[in-house]
Amino acid sequence: MSLKTRLLGLAAALMIIASVASWLAYRELSEDIIERWGQQVAEIQVRYDSARLLQSLEREIGLARQMADSSTLVNWATSPEDKALQRDAIREMESFRSNFRDNSYFVALRDSRRYYYNNADNEFADDQFRYILDPDKPEDAWFFQLIEEGRNFHLNVNPDTELGVTKLWIDVLMRDEEDRIVGMVGTGLDLDAFLQDIVDIDQEGITTLFVDYNGAIQLYRDRNYIDFASIIKPEGQKSTVDLLFDNPEDKQKVLGMLQLLKNRGGTTGAVESSFVTVDGRKHLAGVAFLPAIGWFEITLLDLETLLPRSYLWPLVAVFLTSLLITLILFHLIIRSRILKPLVSLESAVEKVRGGSFALPHLEKPDNEIGRLASHFETMTDTLAHSTRELERKVAQRTDELNRLARIDALTGLKNRRGLDEALDEEIQRAKRQNNTGFGLIWLDIDHFKAINDELGHQAGDDILCRVALWLKAGVRPYDHPGRWGGDEFVVVLSPCDEDTLCQIAARIRETIERDSIRTGTPVTVSVGGYLCQPGDDVDTILRQADQALYRVKQQGRNKVLITDGSGQEINPA
Ligand SMILES: Nc1nc2c(ncn2[C@@H]2O[C@H](COP(=O)(O)OP(=O)(O)OP(=O)(O)O)[C@@H](O)[C@H]2O)c(=O)[nH]1
Secondary structure, three states: OOHHHHHHHHHHHHHHHHHHHHHHHHHHHHHHHHHHHHHHHHHHHHHHHHHHHHHHHHHHHHHHHHHHHOHHHHHHHHOOOOHHHHHHHHHHHHHHHHHOOOOOEEEEEOOOOEEEEEOOOOOOOOOOEEEEOOOOOHHHHHHHHHHHHOOOEEEEEEEEOOOOEEEEEEEEEEEOOOOOEEEEEEEEEEHHHHHHHHHOOOOOOEEEEEEOOOOEEEEOOOHHHOOOOHHHOOOOOOOEHHHHOOOHHHHHHHHHHHHHHHHOOOOOOOEEEEEEEEOOEEEEEEEEEEOOOOEEEEEEEEHHHHOOHHHHHHHHHHHHHHHHHHHHHHHHHHHHHHHHHHHHHHHHHHHHHOOOOOOOOOOOOOOHHHHHHHHHHHHHHHHHHHHHHHHHHHHHHHHHHHHHHOEOOOOOOEOHHHHHHHHHHHHHHHHHOOOOOOEEEEEEEOOHHHHHHHHOHHHHHHHHHHHHHHHHHHOOOOOEEEEEEOOEEEEEEOOOOHHHHHHHHHHHHHHHHHHHHHHOOOOOEEEEEEEOOOOOOHHHHHHHHHHHHHHHHHOOOOOEEEEOOOOOEOOOO
């Protein structure tokens, strides 16, 4: 697999790994962020909603307590038949009515079970006594239950069938100086208006509800879930907060949070929160206990609505785009800085390996690969130069060897191979030039063995060298003199005719005889010559010349004998 493919594969694998890792990290992180944010928001929201409820009820509760503490009312409650006290009490009650937000009040006396009420329309002016509370009537059970429990203060969401109103009732027990319960006073707030103010807040994704100490739903946007008159219902029949959750775990969680807050004894500001599922959607439930009224406030935050995960998608898109751009840039840089230079370097190496030093253009980035390419170029130049130099020397040496292979080492004349080639060339030339003639002289030193024997081998060599010089001097510059071997010499004469052949052969013989006398060692040579004929080959030519020489030796030596193709003497010496 090529490096390019590997790098591309690696980049793609890295991108996939990075994307998957980022996606997982994003999910974890976004969930974490949303949870943290949600918890903080839930706590703030719970406190805010609690504060709104308490703010709205505080004044009414305070007034109800004042009313319960009113000595006028307490005195009357202990002597309800006393008309004077009743008159004062009614006046007192009416004064409170104008102060209550709902402009309504109720007063219920324990012993007489008489129930007094007047509303904002002053509908029951001078007729505040409405009815007698009956312990056997379920709708009156709240009164007897509260007295039995002895709870000084209680909030109660209850429809009053007698009066035809459903209200959030603020019930406060009236006690005499001996702390005996003598009655109950309070006011009611219109439930619908109250729900609209406190619970039906127009904030998408936020649900607020209030439950009593036992978890029974008291204020909730869906009236069907409200546990009306929950005080008189036995446990198990109450419409409690766990009804809102489908998942048993969630039910336990929420009830557990209520219990936890109860155990803390109503620490102010304490908030518990946990994730729950409502209508198939994940919510964060925040719970706070409101010790002032003995209720819990529960806020459900629909996190997907409040902070949809899609909000973070642009972040993911930015990340993935940057990742993609980074990888593309990485790939481009790798390609231009590593791959392309490597590919050009590899093709250059291939060329050099194939014997060519003409390098293609090499990419040389400013890095190790660039320096490597530079070194390779320099190395190739040096190698090319050395190779050229070596080739030149080899050629020179080969020429020299070729020359030496054709030269006789002793005399410096052509040797037998050189003569063969010269003869061959002459035959070819003669053929090309319409058989223009050429000749061949073959000469042999007479009695050379005796010279060697008498004067020694070195002296024999000297004579061979001298004969070579005289021979050279006796021929034309373009003739080819050579030593055939031993004391035999051959001259190829070109071009040449009969006369020339005879003249040169005779001149050679005379020169050697004459000049050798001057050296103190006279030598003579026998010369055989042959005028070459059209169509003669090397063997024929040499044989003819040799035979002529042989005949000279037969005839007594130191002579010249030239023959033609028929074997006839041309110019007998
Ligand atoms: N000094 C010397 N002697 C050589 C060399 N090559 C051959 N010889 C001798 O040359 C002699 C040649 O003798 P031949 O040509 O057979 O006979 P010759 O004595 O010349 O007598 P003819 O040719 O019949 O006149 C031999 O004794 C060889 O040993 C050489 O390179 N140097």
